[in-house]
Amino acid sequence: MVVVEKKRARGKFKPELRNLTASEVKEILLKKISEEELAVPEDMEELKKLSKLNPLKDKFNVVSLFSGAGGLDLGLELAGLSTVLGDSAAMDIFNSSKKNWDKNRSKSIFHTIYTNDMFKEANMTYKENFPSTVVQMAKDIRKVSKFPDCQIMVGGFPCPGFSEAGPRLVDDPRNFLYIHFIRALLQAQPEFFIAENVKGMMTLGHGEVLKQIISDFAAAGYTVTPNLVNARDYGVPQSRERVFLIGVHKEKVEKKYGYKYKLPSPTHTENEGLDIFLDKKPFVTLKEAIGDLEDAPGPYYEGAYSTIYMSRNRKKSWNEQSFTIQASGRQAPQHPGGDPMTKIGKNKWQFNGDNNRRMSIKEIARIQTFPDWFKFSDGENLNISKNGRIDKVYKQIGNAVPVLLAKAMVQPISDFIYKEILKEHAS
Template structure:
């Protein structure tokens, strides 16, 4: 008799089989070999890789699913902090001209990104150095990836809602497989993958177990960490999972430390950053924001935080943006209905400039709206909301990157060999 646990579409209740490391790797390699057989190497890709700006005195960084570059920017800032000091790096970060003069001093050197989101790629181009090669191609069709020391990316996870016999057997997880394919091909020292909190609990914990096993089979010691952005100076309640991968030979010398919150209410911690701290000065000059009515779903829960609190999670949608903290709070009518009090001027959505601040991008970071003047204002704004909401908060990315940046800098300074020496001028 079919039950809720056995019915098709309920694979998330199935425990993963207890496979050995060897068996996991065999399944993984078989699936990746199958994907590789479908690829056709492109001469254009080869020409692209010949243009890679490798630096043997830096840690070369590759960003997959790079979006507008929040994770990449946070790593660059961490590398700069390690090289010139935290105070000087953060001071320079606020000023575009000053930051651009010294950003090359970061020990992390981004060389290549991959993403298909047109407007996000345009934004990346506006804000990062010209030497970064942007590969605007479906990752499933990229035959070869450039060698690197660090690989970053927040891979989408459409198939992780159902944990089958193995995640790599799920055809919806091609993007996840191609992240691992890139790791197997280039063998960077470290990788960092970011994803949603739900990954930790899907399939009663089986999904995260399988993900870790699969990444480990690529030759890495992998540890997942669930963190809340507000604990690291971000004015936002945003829980995310970071998979930290350290290549097996490096893991004998370096153990990534468990993240310790820098902000909170405990002794020695800095106070949480509030909405007032982050966007208070923009109240009377917020810039453009998404307008229009609020759906029943939007009004099914509270959408407004107080000035002395942190924002709700910034979504990748203008329509779903939280309300500005000004005006009276929403009132709860019943479990699934909240009412707005006051007029529209007291209940507007957060603006693009405000959510940019909440995601800890500097004011100088410029976002592209696609440039389609025939599109509506809301449509163009939504392109920016989507980029910002999809991004890793820069300050959080820096906090995650800092232990690696400090280890790399100190090792280089002491003369230890922590970097692979290579020059790649063509396809592997």
């Protein structure tokens, strides 16, 4: 089904639905992508960078788009290490030190060869924490002419172009970034792709947006399963709902090996006392995650609170999970210490006592399950305020996929690759 916008009063658009066959969808998609490619000039500097790629034959080479600070990429790498060494050993290494991680990370079955993101400070962070990545681009994906071959592609494409009145999709003249994610897939033809997005994607255009995106990915040669998950169900001390689109290549994987992605069962539960019978652990609490940082939290965003901030509760207790970490220092949740906030009117809350502050950079990084050795860059720009530089870091952390959530989503794929595909390559 393709959605076209139909003009209506006051400049609003009403979605008009057209039922198309799979072949018609593919024809529209390929035509749109062909038009986009013709508009992209060949960049000699870009091609020069690509000549430095270092894909490895005994690994699954990774291309990461909209890579940011690398939360999804680190989770992917951790899943690949867990597959080889076992989960306990991999987690011990992950939680030890950067020196130990760097010493062992090459044992992972995943090897990142290319990233692309336009967020300068996030790219600086990525470079420091993923030193072996060969090609790092900082370019609008719509202007990238050539994407390298790979076996797995990851990224969370933004979708700001979908209006509240209805989706604007492939036969609309406007460009959308997910089309360029598909363009990259068509060029590289990886065995798998993993894309993360916000929960709202499920309901945009009354669900028609998601249907269209899935049909477009299917036309590119992939079977796609959308999965709505909450990070706290997989050991992340945060209630954070996100959609993961898992793509499996129809010919290279599904038809050849009979593989279908199955969402891993949650590992954690809120049913205290039942976790033993359910073979699950209790949700990770804020006390467990950041309790040891209470007296030494490190830098945090300071300043006044807006009426929007004070319109709802911003403070969870120590025995709960955090609110969703947002990409803004100003909007960071309150530290759980001190007295709880109280509601004093419609959309109006107040602080109590003197122990009230936003969570620090180190605390929200922990809540996003980044290890303590992972260093974030503020860009070292002395022309902006301290709060401004700090906010650059909050944005990187809030935009990232929680590392342990990424690991959980990738683990079934990683285990399958190691047992079936890489074993076949080795023989």
